[in-house]
Amino acid sequence: MHANGLPLAGRTAVVTGVSRRKGIGFAVASRLASMGANLFLHHYSPHDAEQPWGADRPEDVVGAVRAQLAEGARLGDASIDLAAPDAGAELIEQARAALGHVDILVCNHARSGGDGRLSTLSPQMLDAHWQVNTRSTLLATRAFAAQHDGRPGGRVVWMTSGQTQGPMTNEIAYATSKAALAGITASVADDLIDQGILLNTVNPGPVNTGYLNEGTSDRPSETLRAVLEHCPTGRFGEPDDPARLIAWLVSDEGRWMVGQVLNTEGGFRRW
Secondary structure (H helix, E strand, O other): OOOOOOOOOOOOOEEEEOOOOOOOOHHHHHHHHEEEEEEEEEOOOHHOOOOOOOOOHHHHHHHHOOOOOOOOOEEEEEEEEOOOOOOOHHHHHHHHHHHHOEEEEEEEEOOOOOOOOOOOOOOOOOHHHHHEEEEEHHHHHHHHHOOOOOOOEEEEEEEOOOOOOOOOOOHHHHHHHHHHHHHHHHHHHHHHHHHHHEEEEEEOOOOOOOOOOOOOOOOOOHHHHHHHHHOOOOOOEOHHHHHHHHHHHHHHHHOOOOEEEEEEOOOOOOO
């Protein structure tokens, strides 16, 4: 722990997908701010603006995180379309230019929408999800590793979904892109650990970031009710539920957890 009592003081974290105050990325950034980290926030509000749940103004989101920073901690941000081939490298380059060496990378971003069952798939649908969810995550991780100098505290967290826990029949393109991250976690973690970088992947389960609310959901009311009935706690997950796990993983307390896909679903019953 740092001398000022905050476990991430003096370390710099990049968190992607910090575009909405109801999102997991915002919850993660808030947690890391409370732990003393310097933060570089990635956002891309045009994607959210196309969804039923809508977008927040980036300056409002960044301002809300800034208000939570520990004394002396610094903040940077950038809007980057992670579908671009060089976006992963650009993310790390901008973070380094703003804040210097990066110790922690949390790849929370995801493309949603434009998906469907197997019979509806097109090459364009598959490519769109692959580019954002998988390719940019791998290339951002590569860029992060290239700049990491071996100092203690190197951490990467990827985000998957529940593909290994049960079917996602209506989201084949999304599920494919996220399943790739879960499937390659052990291999990339083994590649990174010799540099002192620890990689783990988190499945946050059914977390309500707005898409599980009536009126702002992209799925019918009967689906929402069915999902809630399978939550034994009587509620959907909240963004801070997975954020607590991610904060632990990137701290020194999580130093013995490597190459795992962790399902934090609150006992969600799929059947």
